Amino acid sequence: MPITTTYIAIALLVVTLLVFVFPDLWKRYVRIIDAERFLIVVNIALAAWIVLGTLIIQHLSREQYEAMYGKALTDILLFLEFDTIFHSKIFVFTLTCSGISSLAKFLEALRRPRQLGTLSWAALLSHLGIIVILLGTLVSSLGAFTGFMELQEGQAKRHFLQMTKNNPTLGKVDNFELRELPFVVALEDFQIGYYEEKSRYRLSWYERDAPTGLYRFRKAWGQNALEKGVHLEALSLEVKKERESPPESEQFFISSGSGNNRKSASIVLPHNPTPNSSKEEEHILFNDGLIAVVLEAVEPQIREYRSVVNIVDKNGHEHKKLIMVNHPAVQDGYWLHQFSYRKGDETSTLLQIVYDPGWKIVLAGMVLLALGITASCLFALLQAERKRRREQ
Amino acid sequence: MSYLIIMAIIPCSILLATRLPLPLFQRRCFSRYDAYLLAWAWLMLAAIFIIRWSITMRPPLHGIFDTLIIFSGSIIALAVLLGLFYNSQRINPPVAGVVTLLLLYALIHSQNTPGRLPPALQSLWFVPHVLLYFLGYALLAINACASLAYLLAKQNTPAATPKKAIAHGQGEPTTNPELETLLRITLLAGFWFISMGLLIGTLWAKYAWGNYWGWDPKESWALITWLLYLVALHLFIKRKVLNKSLLLFNICIFLVVLFTYFGVKFLPSAASSIHVY
Numbered sequence: 001m002p003i004t005t006t007y008i009a010i011a012l013l014v015v016t017l018l019v020f021v022f023p024d025l026w027k028r029y030v031r032i033i034d035a036e037r038f039l040i041v042v043n044i045a046l047a048a049w050i051v052l053g054t055l056i057i058q059h060l061s062r063e064q065y066e067a068m069y070g071k072a073l074t075d076i077l078l079f080l081e082f083d084t085i086f087h088s089k090i091f092v093f094t095l096t097c098s099g100i101s102s103l104a105k106f107l108e109a110l111r112r113p114r115q116l117g118t119l120s121w122a123a124l125l126s127h128l129g130i131i132v133i134l135l136g137t138l139v140s141s142l143g144a145f146t147g148f149m150e151l152q153e154g155q156a157k158r159h160f161l162q163m164t165k166n167n168p169t170l171g172k173v174d175n176f177e178l179r180e181l182p183f184v185v186a187l188e189d190f191q192i193g194y195y196e197e198k199s200r201y202r203l204s205w206y207e208r209d210a211p212t213g214l215y216r217f218r219k220a221w222g223q224n225a226l227e228k229g230v231h232l233e234a235l236s237l238e239v240k241k242e243r244e245s246p247p248e249s250e251q252f253f254i255s256s257g258s259g260n261n262r263k264s265a266s267i268v269l270p271h272n273p274t275p276n277s278s279k280e281e282e283h284i285l286f287n288d289g290l291i292a293v294v295l296e297a298v299e300p301q302i303r304e305y306r307s308v309v310n311i312v313d314k315n316g317h318e319h320k321k322l323i324m325v326n327h328p329a330v331q332d333g334y335w336l337h338q339f340s341y342r343k344g345d346e347t348s349t350l351l352q353i354v355y356d357p358g359w360k361i362v363l364a365g366m367v368l369l370a371l372g373i374t375a376s377c378l379f380a381l382l383q384a385e386r387k388r389r390r391e392q
Numbered sequence: 393m394s395y396l397i398i399m400a401i402i403p404c405s406i407l408l409a410t411r412l413p414l415p416l417f418q419r420r421c422f423s424r425y426d427a428y429l430l431a432w433a434w435l436m437l438a439a440i441f442i443i444r445w446s447i448t449m450r451p452p453l454h455g456i457f458d459t460l461i462i463f464s465g466s467i468i469a470l471a472v473l474l475g476l477f478y479n480s481q482r483i484n485p486p487v488a489g490v491v492t493l494l495l496l497y498a499l500i501h502s503q504n505t506p507g508r509l510p511p512a513l514q515s516l517w518f519v520p521h522v523l524l525y526f527l528g529y530a531l532l533a534i535n536a537c538a539s540l541a542y543l544l545a546k547q548n549t550p551a552a553t554p555k556k557a558i559a560h561g562q563g564e565p566t567t568n569p570e571l572e573t574l575l576r577i578t579l580l581a582g583f584w585f586i587s588m589g590l591l592i593g594t595l596w597a598k599y600a601w602g603n604y605w606g607w608d609p610k611e612s613w614a615l616i617t618w619l620l621y622l623v624a625l626h627l628f629i630k631r632k633v634l635n636k637s638l639l640l641f642n643i644c645i646f647l648v649v650l651f652t653y654f655g656v657k658f659l660p661s662a663a664s665s666i667h668v669y
Contacts, residue, residue, distance in 0.1 A: 036630060040623050047616045054609045054661050086607050119629075146602060195508050304511050325511035326600050337602050338511075354602030362604055366591050377584040380629055381577055388478075388573040 011096045015103050039105075042097045049094060053085040099134040102127040119383065122375030129369025136365055139358030146354050147179060148339065151307075153347040156186035160353050181353070182314055182332050189308040190349040192341060194300045305338050307349040323351065333357070393440055393457075393502040400436035400464070401495045403429040407488040426484045427476065430468050433491065437465040448506045453522040455507045460498040462522075463653075464491045466530035474534065474578070480570040482545065486537035497654075512666070517596035521589055528585030529649055532621070535578035536646035539639040542571050572634060579628055579642070583621050590618055609659050610667030613652040620645040 057068075060083060065074040081088030106127045109116055116124070147162035161176040209216055255264035304324060311319040311331050321329035321336075329336045335354040342348035407429045440461050444452035452458040471487040474480070509518075545568055593614070594604040605611065624645060627638055656662055 036626055040626060043619045043623050047619045050612045050616050050619075053607065054612050054656070054659050057661050058607075301508050302511060303508075304514065326515040326517075326596075328599060328602070335602050337600070352602055356602070359598065359604070363595075366594065370588065370591050373584060373587045377580045380580050384573050384576040384580070388569055391569040 011100045015100045015107065039098075039101045042094060042101055045094045046091075046098060049085060049088075049091045052082060053091075056082050056085065058084060058086070095134070099131060102130040102134075106131060119376065119379040122372055122379050124372070126369055126372030126376055129365050129367075129372050132365030132368055133362055134365075136358040136361030136363075139361055140356050142357070144354075144356040144358060145179075146352065147176075149185065149351045149353055150342065151185065151187040151190075151309075151349050151351065152345075153187050153190055156184050156310075156312075158184050160351075162353075181334060183334075184312045185336070185351070186310045186312070187307060187349055188310055188320075189306075190341070190347055191306050192346050193303040193306075195303050305341060305349070307338055307351065309336070309351075393443070394499060396436050396440050396443075397495055397499050397502055400433040400440075401492055401499070403432040404488040404492045404495070408485060408492065411485040411488075426481060427472055430472050430484070430488070434465055434468045434472070437461055437468070441465065444506055450509070451519050452506060453519060453526075454509060454513060455501075455504060457498055457501040457504045458506070459522070459526065459653075460494055460501070462526050463529060463533075464494045464498070466527055467491055467494075467533050470527075470530050471534050471537070474574055478570040478574045478577075480538075480568070480574050482541040482568070482571060483534060483537045483574065486540050487534060490533055490537060512600050515596060515600065517592055517599070521592045521596060524585050524589035524592060528582050528589055529653065531578045531582030531585060532646055532649055535575060535582055536643050538571055538575045538578060539642040542568065542575060542634065543636065543639045543643075545571065575634065575642075576628060579621070579624060583625050586614075586618060586621065590614055608667055609656050609661045609665045610652070613648075613656050617645070617648050617652050620648055 056077065060068075062074060062078065065077060065083065069077065077083060080090065085091055106124055109120060109124050145162050147160045149157055149160035151157055158181050159178055160181060162179045163176060207216055208214070251266055251268045253264060253266045255262060257263055307323045309321050309323060309329065311321060311329070313319065313332065319331065321331075323329045323336055323338045325338045327338075333355060335356070337352040337354065338349070339352040340350040342350065407426060441452060444458060444461070453462060467487060468491055471483055475483060593611070597606065597611075598604050624638075624642055627641070628634075631638065656665070656667075
C-alpha cells in the first residue's frame with residue numbers, strides 16, 4: 001500500500017473513532033483539529049509546499065541538483081523529498097491534515113445538527129466534497145495507472161507501455177512496464193489536420209558567448225509567420241520581407257540601429273519551405289559578430305489529430321470509436337486519449353491509456369464541493385446584503 | 393490596436409490625475425464623471441475585443457494580450473456596476489490605477505498577432521474556464537482595491553469605538569457600510585468564480601489528458617491562490633470587524649493572483665508548463 005494511502009486511511013479512521021467512540025477524549029485533547037486556526041495553518045502550509053514544488057524543478061537526478069544547488073543543499077533537498085515534493089511524506093501529511101480538519105468539522109457538526117444554520121449546512125457540504133475528493137484520490141492511488149500505445153494504420157494491439165510514475169503533463173517517466181488490455185485496439189484511420197498555412201518563417205536570435213565563442217539561443221519571434229516590416233523591439237531589429245529574389249525564394253532584409261549606427265543584412269530562403277527543409281538556415285553576423293540571426297522554416301501548426309479505432313472486446317463485439325484531443329474513448333473503464341503521433345510518419349498515432357478506479361468518486365466530490373461553495377457564497381452574500389440594509 | 397489601448401488608457405489616467413492630488417477618499421456621491429470615463433475606456437476595450445473576434449473568428453481569449461483585454465474590461469464593467477449599486481465611488485481611483493497598469497502592459501503586447509488554438513484548447517470547456525477565471529480575477533482585483541480604499545478610509549477616520557468593545561464584538565466600527573459590503577461581496581463572488589474555474593479546469597484536464605491534476609506550475613499557483621482565498625474567506629465570514637491585518641492580507645493575496653497570471657512563466661519549472669503564455 002503506498003505511503004499516501006496509509007497516511008490518509010489511518011488519519012480518517014482515527015478521527016472517526018475519536019469523534020464517535022471516544023467523544024470525551026476528543027473534546028478534551030484533540031478538538032484543535034476542527035478549529036478554524038488549524039485549517040488556516042494547514043492551508044498556508046499546503047500553499048508553501050506547492051510554492052516550493054514550483055521553485056524547485058521536480059524529478060531531476062542528484063547530479064543535476066548538485067550542479068544547481070551544491071552538495072550540502074542537495075542532500076537536504078533529497079532527504080526532505082523535495083525532488084518529488086507532491087509525493088513526499090511531508091506534503092501528504094499536510095494534505096491528510098487538511099482532510100482530517102474537514103472531516104472533524106463535518107463529524108462534529110453532525111453530532112448537533114439542530115444547532116446548524118443554513119450557512120453552516122452549506123459549509124458542511126463543501127467539507128464533505130473535500131473529504132470525498134481525498135477519498136477518490138486514495139482509491140486512485142491504489143489502482144490508477146497511465147500508459148501509452150503506438151499504433152500504425154491497419155495495426156491491432158492489446159499491449160501497451162505503462163508508466164511507473166504517471167505525470168504525463170510534465171513528461172517525467174521513470175520506467176515503463178508492458179501491460180495488457182482486456183480488449184484489442186485496431187487503428188483504422190489516423191489523420192492530422194493542419195492550419196491552412198503550411199510554411200512559416202521564424203526569426204531566432206543567438207548571442208555569442210565571448211569566452212567560448214559558442215552561440216546560445218536567446219529569443220525567437222514569429223510563431224505564425226514573419227510578415228513584411230516586423231519591428232522587434234527587444235533587439236531593435238526591423239525585418240522586411242521582399243520579393244526581389246527568384247519567385248521560389250523569399251528575401252529578408254534585417255536592419256538594426258539608426259543613422260550612422262544602422263546596420264543591415266539580407267538573406268534568401270525558399271519561398272515555400274517544408275518542415276524537412278527547416279535546416280536550410282542562414283546566419284547573419286551583426287554588431288561585430290556578437291549577434292547571429294537565423295531564419296528557419298518551422299513545422300506547420302497542427303489543428304487537430306483524429307484516430308478512428310475499432311475495439312474488439314473480450315466477447316468479440318466490435319466498437320468503432322473516434323478519438324480526438326478532448327474527445328477520449330472509454331472502454332471497460334479504460335480511457336483512450338489522443339496524445340501525439342510519430343514525427344515524420346503521419347500514419348502512426350500515439351494513444352494514452354488511463355485507468356483510474358477513483359475518478360467517479362473524485363467527480364462526485366467535485367460536484368459536492370461546487371454545490372457547497374455555491375450555497376455558502378450565496379447564503380453569505382445574502383447575509384452581507386441583509387446587514388447592509390440593516391445598517392442603512 | 394495600440395491606438396485603441398491608448399484611447400482606453402487616457403480616461404483611466406484622467407480619472408487618476410483628477411483624483412490623486414485631492415484628498416483621495418473624501419465622502420462624495422458617485423459622480424457621473426467617473427462612470428463616463430470608465431465607460432469610455434470600456435468601450436475602447438470592447439472595440440478591441442470585437443475586432444480580435446472578427447479576425448480570429450472565435451472568442452479572443454487566448455494569449456497574454458487577449459486575456460489582458462478581457463481582464464481590464466471585466467474590472468471596469470464590474471467596478472462601475474458595483475459602484476453604482478452600492479453607491480461606493482471610493483474604489484474608482486485604485487481601479488483606474490490597476491486598469492492603467494494592465495493596459496500599459498497590454499500596449500507592449502499589442503503587436504501580437506492572434507495565435508491559433510492548439511488541439512487541446514479547441515474544447516467547449518475553454519471559453520467558460522477562461523471567462524470564469526477572469527471574472528473571478530476581476531472581482532478579486534476590485535476586492536483588493538476596495539481593501540485599499542477601506543484601509544485608507546479607516547486611517548482617515550478617528551476611532552469612535554474603544555478597542556476593547558470592538559474586540560468583544562459590542563461596537564460597530566464600520567466606517568463605510570457600502571464599502572464593507574462591497575468588500576465581502578467581491579470576495580465571495582470572486583472566490584466562487586475562481587472555484588468554478590478551477591473545477592471546470594480539472595474536468596477539462598480529465599477529458600484532455602486523462603488526469604484531473606498534473607501539478608503543472610500554473611495549476612499549482614491556481615491552487616495556491618484558491619487556498620489563500622479560502623483562508624481569507626474563513627477570516628471574513630467569521631469576523632464582524634474588518635481589521636487592518638485582514639485588509640492587508642487581502643491585498644497581499646491579490647499580489648499572488650497577479651503572480652499566478654504574470655509571474656509563473658519566470659519560474660524555473662515553467663519550461664515544462666503547458667499553460668504558460
